[in-house]
Amino acid sequence: MDTDIDDPPRLPSVVIHPLVVRVCHWINAFAILIMILSGWRIYNASALFPFRFPSSITLGGWLGGALQWHFAAMWLLVANGIVYVLYGVVSGHYRGSFFPVSPRALVNEISNVLRGQMSHRLGVYNAIQKLTYLVVIVLGIVLVLSGLCIWKPVQFQGLAALMGGYEGARLLHFFAMAGVVGFIVVHLTLVVLVPSTLLPMFTGRAPRDSTSPEGGP
Amino acid sequence: MKKRPRLYTALTTVAPKEIQLLERRLFLKRSLSLGALALLTGCDVTDVDAVHRTLWAMSKWNDRAQGWLFNPHKLAPVYPDSAITKPFPFNAFYDEDEVPMVDSGKYKLTLGGLIRDKKPWTLAQLYALPQVSQITRHVCVEGWSAIGKWSGVPFRYFLERVGADLSAKYVGFKCLDDYYTSIDMATALHPQTQLTFKYADQILPAKYGFPMKLRIPTKLGFKNPKHIAEIYVTNVYPGGYWEDIGYNWFSGL
Numbered sequence: 394m395d396t397d398i399d400d401p402p403r404l405p406s407v408v409i410h411p412l413v414v415r416v417c418h419w420i421n422a423f424a425i426l427i428m429i430l431s432g433w434r435i436y437n438a439s440a441l442f443p444f445r446f447p448s449s450i451t452l453g454g455w456l457g458g459a460l461q462w463h464f465a466a467m468w469l470l471v472a473n474g475i476v477y478v479l480y481g482v483v484s485g486h487y488r489g490s491f492f493p494v495s496p497r498a499l500v501n502e503i504s505n506v507l508r509g510q511m512s513h514r515l516g517v518y519n520a521i522q523k524l525t526y527l528v529v530i531v532l533g534i535v536l537v538l539s540g541l542c543i544w545k546p547v548q549f550q551g552l553a554a555l556m557g558g559y560e561g562a563r564l565l566h567f568f569a570m571a572g573v574v575g576f577i578v579v580h581l582t583l584v585v586l587v588p589s590t591l592l593p594m595f596t597g598r599a600p601r602d603s604t605s606p607e608g609g610p
Numbered sequence: 611m612k613k614r615p616r617l618y619t620a621l622t623t624v625a626p627k628e629i630q631l632l633e634r635r636l637f638l639k640r641s642l643s644l645g646a647l648a649l650l651t652g653c654d655v656t657d658v659d660a661v662h663r664t665l666w667a668m669s670k671w672n673d674r675a676q677g678w679l680f681n682p683h684k685l686a687p688v689y690p691d692s693a694i695t696k697p698f699p700f701n702a703f704y705d706e707d708e709v710p711m712v713d714s715g716k717y718k719l720t721l722g723g724l725i726r727d728k729k730p731w732t733l734a735q736l737y738a739l740p741q742v743s744q745i746t747r748h749v750c751v752e753g754w755s756a757i758g759k760w761s762g763v764p765f766r767y768f769l770e771r772v773g774a775d776l777s778a779k780y781v782g783f784k785c786l787d788d789y790y791t792s793i794d795m796a797t798a799l800h801p802q803t804q805l806t807f808k809y810a811d812q813i814l815p816a817k818y819g820f821p822m823k824l825r826i827p828t829k830l831g832f833k834n835p836k837h838i839a840e841i842y843v844t845n846v847y848p849g850g851y852w853e854d855i856g857y858n859w860f861s862g863l
Contacts, residue, residue: 435753436753438751438752438753439750439752439753439754441753455856456751456752457852457855457856457857458665458856460751460856460857460858461665461666461668461669461856461858462665464668464669464672464858465664465665465668465669465672468668543753545676545679545862545863546747546749546863547684547685547686547687547827547828547862547863548679548680548681548684548862548863550684550686550687558687559747559749559755560755563753
């Protein structure tokens with residue numbers, strides 16, 4: 394028997410982010426950025442609350458331009474989102490990465506964080522991460538559905554009624570956006586705090602050591 | 611219908627085609643020229659033009675997608691009297707004190723294009739048509755909405771009465787305030803699309819579009835022309851005041 398098969402050389406790295414997830418992640422990042430920045434411009438045309446977003450951080454230049462961006466990028470966002478969610482469900486990626494989220498693990502993790510001890514192993518999510526990723530996926534779905542009800546409140550009036558009609562869908566769309574923006578702020582802050590998470594989002598690979606419990610920071 | 615900078619409206623009366631192209635370019639430039647351009651760092655002017663062409667192409671694609679989504683039998687929700695928004699907001703591309711004052715005695719609605727009987731209509735003749743009322747939600751492209759009560763003749767009835775070619779693609783509108791727009795025939799024939807003569811059971815006030823507007827509860831507000839002077843039926847895409855500078859043409863709800 395070939396000894397190479399029985400005792401293969403130790404691999405320097407392992408794949409922690411499958412290719413589909415990485416491609417979807419970056420397409421999503423691009424689409425979400427366009428949706429949020431153009432969405433802020435659209436919000437400014439008729440503000441729901443007594444504030445507006447500074448024009449300099451919006452996309453589109455005027456309402457018509459912002460709407461063009463928003464209604465172009467929505468196709469990218471939705472198509473990419475469908476691929477990502479289907480892959481996540483069919484491949485078992487979600488089952489493996491995001492489930493189970495037990496309340497006990499969540500409590501443990503929160504107490505760890507409060508004691509300043511964040512556990513982080515590349516490619517393995519702790520309970521807070523699992524819950525956060527699940528929530529942001531749900532927020533994404535809520536954004537798409539509420540957006541659909543704002544865009545087509547007559548054609549999708551049944552769905553819109555569940556959200557309190559056209560005006561209810563506007564509010565829901567806004568709050569779901571705020572939730573996603575909050576997620577992005579935390580997400581990016583953590584990347585800054587743990588920079589070793591960034592490269593694997595491109596290459597998919599992480600040093601074998603960093604993925605084991607002992608090697609984690 | 612919100613204000614578009616005065617400069618542009620003044621210029622359009624001088625040399626419409628050239629200026630429209632110019633103003634479209636200006637608006638498109640503006641649509642990219644701000645902080646978020648950081649998204650496209652390293653782009654030269656050609657890339658910017660390519661982005662604009664892509665956005666316009668996507669808007670045309672969205673016209674088609676909305677045409678498929680539009681169910682000609684699906685009715686917009688209707689509301690009770692108690693839901694009516696008071697006061698109903700005034701909205702146009704000019705201020706309220708610039709609303710056109712129309713002499714009802716001299717007014718005539720003219721018809722053009724693929725219509726068999728192009729005889730102009732006086733207000734008295736229009737008012738004699740069978741009328742219905744609706745309480746529906748007006749949704750502005752800006753995002754706000756308001757509920758109002760409109761009365762008038764179902765537009766389908768009117769189009770059939772004058773012998774319009776119902777297989778044509780578009781119905782276009784020219785207005786006394788120099789506004790213009792156009793809609794797809796499927797929406798023109800929708801049961802709630804109404805040639806409106808009254809608001810809240812009163813003759814349509816000047817600020818809401820006297821002598822008549824087209825009320826379309828399945829389209830955004832700017833697709834509801836006011837102060838209509840001419841209605842024409844055509845197979846040649848007529849565009850619109852806002853549509854020509856970037857608002858999506860179909861803009862269905």
